[in-house]
Amino acid sequence: MPVRPLSPHLSVYKLRYTMLTSGLNRITGMGLSAGLVLLVYWLLAVAGGAQAHARAERVLSHPLMKLVYAGFIVGACYHLVAGIRHLVWDTGRGLERAQSERSAWLVTIASIVLMLLVGYGAWLAMTRTP
Amino acid sequence: MSLRTPMRRVLGAGSARGGVHHWWMQRLTAVALVPLSVWFAVSLLALPSFDHATVAAWMGQGPTALLLILLVVVASWHSRLGLEVVVEDYVPGPGARTVTLVVVNFVHVLLAAAGVLAVLKVALGGAA
Numbered sequence: 001m002p003v004r005p006l007s008p009h010l011s012v013y014k015l016r017y018t019m020l021t022s023g024l025n026r027i028t029g030m031g032l033s034a035g036l037v038l039l040v041y042w043l044l045a046v047a048g049g050a051q052a053h054a055r056a057e058r059v060l061s062h063p064l065m066k067l068v069y070a071g072f073i074v075g076a077c078y079h080l081v082a083g084i085r086h087l088v089w090d091t092g093r094g095l096e097r098a099q100s101e102r103s104a105w106l107v108t109i110a111s112i113v114l115m116l117l118v119g120y121g122a123w124l125a126m127t128r129t130p
Numbered sequence: 131m132s133l134r135t136p137m138r139r140v141l142g143a144g145s146a147r148g149g150v151h152h153w154w155m156q157r158l159t160a161v162a163l164v165p166l167s168v169w170f171a172v173s174l175l176a177l178p179s180f181d182h183a184t185v186a187a188w189m190g191q192g193p194t195a196l197l198l199i200l201l202v203v204v205a206s207w208h209s210r211l212g213l214e215v216v217v218e219d220y221v222p223g224p225g226a227r228t229v230t231l232v233v234v235n236f237v238h239v240l241l242a243a244a245g246v247l248a249v250l251k252v253a254l255g256g257a258a
Contacts (some may be wrong), residue, residue: 026238033209046185047248053182057168080167083160090157
């Protein structure tokens with residue numbers, strides 16, 4: 001097959017808010033795929049019984065894992081809000097330039113608010129448990 | 131009538147007519163994940179503790195087990211569809227792309243099966 005350029009020609013476009021918000025949705029989605037691995041690891045640890053769980057706890061409650069969880073909270077909140085924007089676009093609404101610029105701001109603000117809410121909930125949960 | 135030659139079909143050039151289904155499933159799983167992920171975050175953070183007894187008791191409840199299974203299956207599906215598009219966009223060359231797609235699919239089926247098995251084991255009383 002002839003060598004053809006791949007569809008998202010990342011290098012030829014000037015970075016714009018629409019491209020940034022869409023690209024971030026993809027990047028956070030990829031990060032959340034890694035989160036899925038961690039979720040299944042945790043479920044398997046619980047199913048493995050108290051001892052298996054205690055072994056997994058050593059990994060899962062490592063101080064550096066707090067950074068990973070914070071990353072997942074940021075990624076999940078963004079992907080959720082930005083994903084809803086994509087679902088609205090799929091109905092054919094909000095595609096005009098001014099509208100998509102407004103919704104880019106809305107997604108940014110709403111996802112930050114959601115991150116703070118979930119982050120606060122996670123902080124409460126962590127201080128509640130040793 | 132298609133004007134594409136049989137050789138083009140074999141090489142996979144052009145539409146394979148699977149695009150609409152892929153697109154639709156991506157949206158369907160996305161819609162399902164909105165309530166599922168919100169439920170998961172809220173009920174996980176509401177747990178009084180993350181020790182084994184508490185988590186196992188929570189996972190063992192019928193509604194929790196059901197929703198966790200749905201979450202793992204739908205999230206795996208959504209993740210698979212999303213990563214497939216990323217692979218198709220960025221992995222160059224038909225050989226490497228096909229191999230990566232096979233790996234992506236196998237890993238996601240494995241994740242979904244392992245997650246469902248784990249939840250079922252706890253829910254049906256395998257893990258005391």
